[in-house]
Amino acid sequence: xxxxxxxxxxxxxxxxxxxxxxxxxxxxxxxxxxxxxxxxxxxxxxxxxxxxxxxxxxxxxxxxxxxxxxxxxxxxxxxxxxxxxxxxxxxxxxxxxxxxxxxxxxxxxxxxxxxxxxxxxxxxxxxxxxxxxxxxxxxxxxxxxxxxxxxxxxxxxxxxxxxxxxxxxxxxxxxxxxxxxxxxxxxxxxxxxxxxxxxxxxxxxxxxxxxxxxxxxxxxxxxxxxxxxxxxxxxxxxxxxxxxxxxxxxxxxxxxxxxxxxxxxxxxxxxxxxxxxxxxxxxxxxxxxxxxxxxxxxxxxxxxxxxxxx
Amino acid sequence: xxxxxxxxxxxxxxxxxxxxxxxxxxxxxxxxxxxxxxxxxxxxxxxxxxxxxxxxxxxxxxxxxxxxxxxxxxxxxxxxxxxxxxxxxxxxxxxxxxxxxxxxxxxxxxxxxxxxxxxxxxxxxxxxxxxxxxxxxxxxxxxxxxxxxxxxxxxxxxxxxxxxxxxxxxxxxxxxxxxxxxxxxxxxxxxxxxxxxxxxxxxxxxxxxxxxxxxxxxxxxxxxxxxxxxxxxxxxxxxxxxxxxxxxxxxxxxxxxxxxxxxxxxxxxxxxxxxxxxxxxxxxxxxxxxxxxxxxxxxxxxxxxxxxxxxxxxxxxxxxxxxxxxxxxxxxxxxxxxxxxxxxxxxxxxxxxxxxx
Numbered sequence: 001x002x003x004x005x006x007x008x009x010x011x012x013x014x015x016x017x018x019x020x021x022x023x024x025x026x027x028x029x030x031x032x033x034x035x036x037x038x039x040x041x042x043x044x045x046x047x048x049x050x051x052x053x054x055x056x057x058x059x060x061x062x063x064x065x066x067x068x069x070x071x072x073x074x075x076x077x078x079x080x081x082x083x084x085x086x087x088x089x090x091x092x093x094x095x096x097x098x099x100x101x102x103x104x105x106x107x108x109x110x111x112x113x114x115x116x117x118x119x120x121x122x123x124x125x126x127x128x129x130x131x132x133x134x135x136x137x138x139x140x141x142x143x144x145x146x147x148x149x150x151x152x153x154x155x156x157x158x159x160x161x162x163x164x165x166x167x168x169x170x171x172x173x174x175x176x177x178x179x180x181x182x183x184x185x186x187x188x189x190x191x192x193x194x195x196x197x198x199x200x201x202x203x204x205x206x207x208x209x210x211x212x213x214x215x216x217x218x219x220x221x222x223x224x225x226x227x228x229x230x231x232x233x234x235x236x237x238x239x240x241x242x243x244x245x246x247x248x249x250x251x252x253x254x255x256x257x258x259x260x261x262x263x264x265x266x267x268x269x270x271x272x273x274x275x276x277x278x279x280x281x282x283x284x285x286x287x288x289x290x291x292x293x294x295x296x297x298x299x300x301x302x303x304x305x306x307x308x309x310x
Numbered sequence: 311x312x313x314x315x316x317x318x319x320x321x322x323x324x325x326x327x328x329x330x331x332x333x334x335x336x337x338x339x340x341x342x343x344x345x346x347x348x349x350x351x352x353x354x355x356x357x358x359x360x361x362x363x364x365x366x367x368x369x370x371x372x373x374x375x376x377x378x379x380x381x382x383x384x385x386x387x388x389x390x391x392x393x394x395x396x397x398x399x400x401x402x403x404x405x406x407x408x409x410x411x412x413x414x415x416x417x418x419x420x421x422x423x424x425x426x427x428x429x430x431x432x433x434x435x436x437x438x439x440x441x442x443x444x445x446x447x448x449x450x451x452x453x454x455x456x457x458x459x460x461x462x463x464x465x466x467x468x469x470x471x472x473x474x475x476x477x478x479x480x481x482x483x484x485x486x487x488x489x490x491x492x493x494x495x496x497x498x499x500x501x502x503x504x505x506x507x508x509x510x511x512x513x514x515x516x517x518x519x520x521x522x523x524x525x526x527x528x529x530x531x532x533x534x535x536x537x538x539x540x541x542x543x544x545x546x547x548x549x550x551x552x553x554x555x556x557x558x559x560x561x562x563x564x565x566x567x568x569x570x571x572x573x574x575x576x577x578x579x580x581x582x583x584x585x586x587x588x589x590x591x592x593x594x595x596x597x598x599x600x601x602x603x604x605x606x607x608x609x610x611x612x613x614x615x616x617x618x619x620x621x622x623x624x625x626x627x628x629x630x631x632x633x634x635x636x637x638x639x640x641x642x643x644x645x646x647x648x649x650x651x652x653x654x655x656x657x658x659x660x661x662x663x664x665x666x667x
Contacts, residue, residue: 218349219345262518264663
């Protein structure tokens, strides 16, 4: 066992990269759930974004266009969910699950010709002197642009929900769609916009996987990341900064367990593989132990179908 | 009990019907653990199946199912293949072992072939390749190419096949470079590109500059390419898209001749349960081209090792070898027998860490 082989600075830097896909997807889902919609199709939208982004960047040679295509792909898929649940008023849980299955199949179909290809490389941002700073330079200033984008988006979502009128309306729709409707807000339209944002963010998260973190296309490559993102939203009790904490905690355990193994710590591999999930469950249990508080944080109308006539 | 009888009867009926309808057409089934375009293990089984299909042309009918999870779903997939009238079914992953045995019991007329396992029955054969022969060549290359003397190894599951590979690579890396160290990470999956990339990155961060992998995707190569001066080896497939660097060589599985032989045996009615373990000599294991990134004298050394294994002059597990705890495994000149190798579950002396239980 040689724990000194683990460099904490590199560990933190790599956990930020490992956490970015789930952080992006979870930030999108947070907005969706704040508007009172439960979209379980995150996994499907992520993987659709992954292949849309991959295909577009391979065709055009530009990672930026790839990310744009991923945003469009994820949002387009989420609109199927939006149409079914908001306009045709289908059950949100069942539709979300179907969306995941559909997204997995669709992405495999689109990805037929893209296996084994290499996407154009995305270089870390060149921040000059900043990247050469000891410790901080490696942790904070050595990443690709998307890591900073994901952090900025968390901050934006937080500010949006807390300080803007639009954010207040979104929360109102999620807390009581009937009250919001009575006040004259377009509940369905607002929810559709939230769903579209959620889809775009999930697509972005997926594209981060296929374009930067792995980077290549393989079927089923999200491997459950969408479900983790869903769990994170509950874990964070619908608060953006806790979401960031949760995502980095999860990514940190994933990276740490591999590093511990490489350092020769004799812990069963199965246990190490399960730790991120165990910790998620543990935190969920701890948080929901205080029932009154957990219930306070969840949007009151989460997952309920709305029709103007009711 | 009732259901089993029913299944067996209906299988029998279907089997009879199958032979009646397509007297001269042999139906061949394949199930794969990953997608057929994974770039590695499953893709190579699939490509070998395609070569086999081309060989027989219209004389056979081929059905395939990809991304079959190991476990209860395996039995479902195998049962479905047997019920649909397959004469022979190839189950191409270690984890399909028990399901294959279970399903084979219900369908005594259907022939089953299980890759890399050790359980056989009247109608279940096993076949595997001596990947450890290829690992010896990789170990030599790794030991010669490393600058940091730290070699990373991404394992999938702690099963004999994988442990044989680690031991074999380590023995031959140490032989050419006594200072070499192995760091082993268990990914606990055959195929999860994100996890494999993370594992490779963790190893690289801890100083490894050569990465060996026993998982199926090309993600570790991509991670190595990103990191710069790191060498990798193709696993199961050539993975030549990452040559000449980081991929400097590979182990290629060549199943096609075996598939042709076995399907032919079914046609001729000469099929019987047996255990096949082919190596470099029989062509089941091939060493992918050693790229230009490797200096010529090292390449010649590696090719010489490959040839001595191929000709039978040298066995990768030749004593003196000690187990990890220092106890004697093989005395001077002694060669490991196949039985021991098939169930190998310990590291050799010099490897650090423990085999997960």
